[in-house]
Amino acid sequence: MGGNAPGCREALExxxxxxxxxxxxxxxxxxxxxxxxxxxxxxxxxxxxxxLATDLPLDxxxxxxxxxxxxxxxxADCAPHVILDIDIVLWNDTVLRPVDASSRYFAKGLSLL
Numbered sequence: 001m002g003g004n005a006p007g008c009r010e011a012l013e014x015x016x017x018x019x020x021x022x023x024x025x026x027x028x029x030x031x032x033x034x035x036x037x038x039x040x041x042x043x044x045x046x047x048x049x050x051x052l053a054t055d056l057p058l059d060x061x062x063x064x065x066x067x068x069x070x071x072x073x074x075x076a077d078c079a080p081h082v083i084l085d086i087d088i089v090l091w092n093d094t095v096l097r098p099v100d101a102s103s104r105y106f107a108k109g110l111s112l113l
Contacts, residue, residue: 002047002105003034005081013021014082018068022061023054029112036106049109053106058091089094 003011012031029049036042052063065086076083089100102105 001084001086002034002045002051003082003084004043004045005076005078005083007078008046008081008083009083011076012046015068016048019050019052019065019086022057022064023050023052025050026053027051027113029109032108032112034108038105039106042044042106045082045105047105047109049106049113051113058088060106062063063087095105 001012001015002008006009009031026051027049028048028051031046031048032046034047036045039056043083056064065088069086073082087097087100089095089097089106090099
C-alpha cells in the first residue's frame with residue numbers, strides 16, 4: 001500500500017489497522033519512502049508491505065480493501081495526489097500485479113521484510 005498526499009501517513013496506519021481486522025500479520029515493513037516511479041511531477045510516496053494470513057477468499061479480501069480505499073479517497077479528494085492505494089500484489093505465491101511486483105518500490109519493501 002502507499003500514498004503521497006498530505007495525511008497519507010495517517011491513512012496508511014488506519015488502513016493497516018483495518019486490514020489486520022481481516023488477517024493475521026506474518027511480516028510487515030515500516031512505512032518507507034520512495035520516489036515516484038512512473039511520473040516525475042508528483043510528491044514522493046510512503047509505502048508499506050504486509051504479509052498476511054487470512055481465511056477470506058481473494059475476491060472478498062480484494063473487495064473489502066478496495067471499498068475501504070474508495071471511501072478514504074472520496075473523503076480526501078486530494079487529486080492529483082493519492083491518499084491511499086491498496087494493492088494485492090501476491091496471493092498464495094501467485095503474482096497478481098506483475099508491474100508492481102517488478103517495481104523499485106516493491107523491491108525496496110521486500111528488502112525491509
